[in-house]
Amino acid sequence: MLQDILITGLINSGVYALLAIGFSLIFGVARIVNIAHTAFYMLAAYCFYALLVTAKLDVLVAGILAIVAITALSLLCYKIIIEPVREHQAAVLIATIALATIFQELMQVGFGGHYLGIPSTIGGAFTIGGMSIPWQRVLIIVVAAAMLAATWWLLYRTRLGLAIRATANDREAATLMGMNADRVAMASVAISVALAAVAGVVVAPVFVVDPRMWLAPLVTMLAIVVLGGLGSLKGSLIGALTIGYVEAITVFAVPAGAYLKGAIALSIMIVVLLVRPEGLYGVAFEEER
Amino acid sequence: MLRTLLSVMAVLSALATTAHAQSSIKIAILGPMAFVQGENHWAGAEMARDEINRAGGINMGGRRLTVELVKVDTNELQSVPDATNAIERAITRDRADFLMGGFRSEAVLAMQEVAMDNKKIFLGAGASLTKLGANVEANYDRYKYWFRISPTKDTDLIRTVFTILGSVAAQIRTDLKKEVPKVAILAEKAAWTEGLVPAVQKTLPAMKLEIAGLWQPSDRATDVTAELSAIERSGADIVFTLLSGPVGIVVGRQMGERNMKAVAFGINVEAQKDEFWSATAGKGQFVSTLDTFAEVELTPKMTPFVRAFKERFKKSPAYNAATYDGIYILKEAIEKTGTMNADQLVPFLEKMDFVGAAFYTTFDKRHDLVWAPGKTAGIAVQWQDGKKVPFWPPQIKGMQPFRMPR
Numbered sequence: 038m039l040q041d042i043l044i045t046g047l048i049n050s051g052v053y054a055l056l057a058i059g060f061s062l063i064f065g066v067a068r069i070v071n072i073a074h075t076a077f078y079m080l081a082a083y084c085f086y087a088l089l090v091t092a093k094l095d096v097l098v099a100g101i102l103a104i105v106a107i108t109a110l111s112l113l114c115y116k117i118i119i120e121p122v123r124e125h126q127a128a129v130l131i132a133t134i135a136l137a138t139i140f141q142e143l144m145q146v147g148f149g150g151h152y153l154g155i156p157s158t159i160g161g162a163f164t165i166g167g168m169s170i171p172w173q174r175v176l177i178i179v180v181a182a183a184m185l186a187a188t189w190w191l192l193y194r195t196r197l198g199l200a201i202r203a204t205a206n207d208r209e210a211a212t213l214m215g216m217n218a219d220r221v222a223m224a225s226v227a228i229s230v231a232l233a234a235v236a237g238v239v240v241a242p243v244f245v246v247d248p249r250m251w252l253a254p255l256v257t258m259l260a261i262v263v264l265g266g267l268g269s270l271k272g273s274l275i276g277a278l279t280i281g282y283v284e285a286i287t288v289f290a291v292p293a294g295a296y297l298k299g300a301i302a303l304s305i306m307i308v309v310l311l312v313r314p315e316g317l318y319g320v321a322f323e324e325e326r
Numbered sequence: 327m328l329r330t331l332l333s334v335m336a337v338l339s340a341l342a343t344t345a346h347a348q349s350s351i352k353i354a355i356l357g358p359m360a361f362v363q364g365e366n367h368w369a370g371a372e373m374a375r376d377e378i379n380r381a382g383g384i385n386m387g388g389r390r391l392t393v394e395l396v397k398v399d400t401n402e403l404q405s406v407p408d409a410t411n412a413i414e415r416a417i418t419r420d421r422a423d424f425l426m427g428g429f430r431s432e433a434v435l436a437m438q439e440v441a442m443d444n445k446k447i448f449l450g451a452g453a454s455l456t457k458l459g460a461n462v463e464a465n466y467d468r469y470k471y472w473f474r475i476s477p478t479k480d481t482d483l484i485r486t487v488f489t490i491l492g493s494v495a496a497q498i499r500t501d502l503k504k505e506v507p508k509v510a511i512l513a514e515k516a517a518w519t520e521g522l523v524p525a526v527q528k529t530l531p532a533m534k535l536e537i538a539g540l541w542q543p544s545d546r547a548t549d550v551t552a553e554l555s556a557i558e559r560s561g562a563d564i565v566f567t568l569l570s571g572p573v574g575i576v577v578g579r580q581m582g583e584r585n586m587k588a589v590a591f592g593i594n595v596e597a598q599k600d601e602f603w604s605a606t607a608g609k610g611q612f613v614s615t616l617d618t619f620a621e622v623e624l625t626p627k628m629t630p631f632v633r634a635f636k637e638r639f640k641k642s643p644a645y646n647a648a649t650y651d652g653i654y655i656l657k658e659a660i661e662k663t664g665t666m667n668a669d670q671l672v673p674f675l676e677k678m679d680f681v682g683a684a685f686y687t688t689f690d691k692r693h694d695l696v697w698a699p700g701k702t703a704g705i706a707v708q709w710q711d712g713k714k715v716p717f718w719p720p721q722i723k724g725m726q727p728f729r730m731p732r
Contacts, residue, residue: 041555048551150361150403152572152596154579154605162583168555171583244548245572245605253546288552293540295553296515 040166042285048174050281051181052236056254057261057273058188059232065205065268067222069119070130075258076137077230079251081107081237083144086155086246096158104234111230112223119226120219137251144248153246173242180239184232185274191228192270201225205268257299264306265317272318279305350394351384351666353656354422355649356413356437359399362599363429363452363646369639370451370647371395371426373631374654384657387664393653396420402433409433413440423666424449426652431455431518438472447471447668447675449652452645454480455518459692470672473693475655476618476648476684477704482697484522487592487616488529489699490706490718491566494591494614494728495535498563501730508538510562510588512553512569512577514545519568526566538562545571554580557588567592567615575605578709582609589730590614591706600641603712612731614708618645618684620716622724624705629724631683642714645704651682 060074081103088099114136122128159172192198203211204221212218244250261280265272283305284298291297309317355371357364375393378384383392398416402409409430416422417440425441428434429452438458441448448471450458456479461469477483491509498507509530513519523540530537538560541553550573557565565588569577574596581590594615596602602610619642621629631650635643643650659674660666680687686701695702699719706718708728717728 041552045549045552045555049549145360149365150358151601152575152605153601154575154607156607157583162585169558169584173583174551240548242607245575247572249546250548253544253548285552288543289556292553292556293542295547296542296544299544 040168042282042289044165044168044170044174045288046278046282046285047178048281049284050278051178052240053254053257053261053281054274054277055181055184055232055236056258057265057277058185058270059229060258061262061265061268061270061273062188062201062232063225063229064262065270066201066225067123068126069123069222069226070126070133071119071226071229072130072133072255073114073137073140074133074229074233075251075255076140077107077111078233078237078254079144079246079248080110080140081234082155082241082244082246082250083148083153085238085241086148086153089155090153100158100238103238104231107234107237108227108231111226115223115226123222137255141248141251148248150248155242155246157242171243177239177243180235184235188228188232188270197221197224201228253299257302260303260306263316264309266315269316269318272316275317350392351386351424351656351660352394352396352420352422353424353426353653354396354398354413354416354420356398356400356409356416356425356427357429357452357646358401358403359397360401361403362601362644363403364399364427366644366646367427367429367451367649368395368397369635370643370650371653373635373638373647374650374652378653378657385661386666391660393657396422398427400428400433400437402428402430402437406430406433406436410436410440413437417441417444417446422446424656426451426649427646428452429646431458434458438469442468442471445471445668447473447656447671449649449655450474451476451648451652454478454483456480459690459694462693463691470693471668473675473689474695475652475682475687476645476695478697478702479692479694480518480522482694482703483593483616484525485697486699486703488533489703490616491535491564491591492533493718493720494564494589495533497728498589498730502563504563506534506536507563508536508561509564509566510538510557510560511540511566512550512557512590512592513540513542513567514547514569514571514573515542516545516570518570522568526568530566535564543573545569545573547573548576550576550580554584554586558584558586562588564588565590565592567594569593570595572596575602575610578602578610578613579606580609581613582606582611585731587731592616597709598644598707600714603709608712610709612708612710612729614706614717614728616704617707617714617716618648618704619643620705620707620714620724622705622716622722624700624719624722625681625683625686627681627683645684648682648684651680651684651687654682655680655687 084103088094157173162169162171200216200221261276265276280302283302287298287301288295357367379392383390398412400409400412425448431453434453574594591614597613597615598617659671663674688696707714707716715726
């Protein structure tokens with residue numbers, strides 16, 4: 038059972054980390070609570086479906102095109118909808134909720150309410166410790182790890198990353214030092230949504246694509262970022278691992294209560310918040326700033 | 327002058343309404359039209375409408391009336407208030423004479439109230455909740471206008487499932503030479519499974535089946551790896567499913583990906599749809615479920631209906647397409663009674679013995695279908711190499727063998 042929990046928890050955590058780190062990044066830099074974040078993940082899955090299954094493009098081409106298209110769309114949405122109200126957090130919150138609902142309705146009109154499936158991009162499975170693991174799931178872990186490493190490299194080893202961190206630290210000071218805060222915010226939006234789009238593309242062949250697929254991960258993602266400390270990338274990663282493993286342990290330890298995995302994860306978040314209201318890494322993040 | 331003009335317009339409008347009501351029978355088809363259930367409600371009704379109108383319409387006391395359908399999108403999968411608004415609109419604005427359809431039990435319960443307030447005959451073609459029929463028994467005068475034409479009520483559905491499970495278990499006993507097969511119960515956590523799970527746990531041992539465990543994912547779970555790993559380890563021969571949400575696709579797909587030796591049987595609403603095979607990316611092999619329509623001779627009308635449906639819509643009908651039978655039931659009732667008056671039609675419908683495309687329809691005191699295998703209990707199908715293959719009831723012409731994954 039231990040190996041089951043280890044593998045399942047790792048897969049859960051990988052997807053959650055991709056979503057939560059992007060969400061945290063955009064909040065840390067631009068103070069945007071982007072409720073539409075997982076809606077972009079849903080759009081990427083649909084886009085991938087349309088390009089791969091309907092247009093019959095090559096897997097890699099379809100995946101890259103889907104990620105690029107959704108990232109471009111997010112920039113457009115940012116310029117038209119979010120930027121004009123960016124200084125008003127409540128307005129941003131409402132605008133992104135509206136945006137996510139619009140995306141959901143549009144997908145429903147375009148593709149119907151049907152549940153869609155995407156063929157595995159890598160077939161087959163292998164057995165380890167008596168547990169059968171499809172290669173497609175290994176791909177999710179590998180892609181998640183690669184994307185997280187790439188994000189870390191971008192943030193800590195490039196000038197853009199430096200600008201992003203500087204803006205997250207102190208927007209006014211960064212502006213006075215000659216950084217264009219608006220452009221940095223746009224870059225953060227692009228990176229953040231690209232991570233969500235990557236998650237959408239890699240999980241689409243494993244999950245079911247439907248217009249409401251953005252809702253469940255939204256709640257989990259919010260729990261992770263609050264648990265880890267809103268705006269803290271390290272906290273998001275730790276939060277994703279915590280929630281991912283708590284869910285896996287719940288299912289294996291209480292089979293008849295598998296549906297409770299979300300509630301248990303959220304309860305842990307509440308307990309952590311009662312002890313540390315800033316989240317696990319809230320202080321560290323403040324120190325970074 | 328203005329008053330005179332308004333009076334003339336009011337009279338003309340009333341005349342137009344009367345003339346309209348006299349030339350056609352308006353039937354509102356209620357369903358979530360963006361979803362497969364609503365699509366089937368509408369498709370079945372369209373087929374019946376076109377056939378009846380081509381043959382000269384409905385003969386009501388010597389007057390020929392055409393069937394006019396009103397497509398009413400209830401959006402009930404996403405919003406119960408949307409459903410009640412939709413049925414109100416169908417009654418007050420569209421002035422529907424009859425109501426038919428519905429899918430989600432909570433929404434149909436709410437719509438039933440609106441229909442009964444307006445004393446409109448409402449033929450349910452989707453929700454299985456027992457309470458809908460129990461209402462008729464509890465308060466006949468108010469709820470007598472409700473009839474359930476598809477499917478049977480939830481407790482009868484489970485009777486059917488147990489009957490089929492018995493036949494699957496018998497095959498496992500023979501094939502695997504295992505006297506007491508192991509059954510893993512995989513039931514989504516939802517209102518409709520609340521009463522069923524204890525019933526399953528109580529009944530299986532009596533059927534000489536060992537319970538390997540109970541797993542209850544959410545109906546919208548996107549990953550059941552953990553559940554399936556545990557089920558594999560339990561050594562289960564059958565995965566008994568009670569699934570209505572998209573988790574049914576995930577279960578089918580992930581069982582295929584893991585090459586599980588256990589076979590899935592039970593209720594899996596998603597597996598009833600033609601889209602199941604592509605939704606599972608071709609991994610849903612051997613998943614089996616209760617269903618309603620196939621090219622078999624359960625009733626003399628089933629095969630011709632299924633073939634015509636496939637020809638026209640390029641896919642198989644789901645159980646919501648029983649609106650086809652619903653319209654023919656109304657036709658027969660109106661023609662035999664010579665009226666559209668609901669209070670006069672109800673006694674006729676209660677005594678009706680109707681052979682439809684889906685079932686041999688007779689109603690009990692709750693206005694539910696009288697349960698009988700081979701008549702109203704439906705059929706069971708198994709996905710085999712991309713096709714839904716019917717295998718139960720075995721005595722019906724057109725049934726094929728049930729296959730095990732190993």
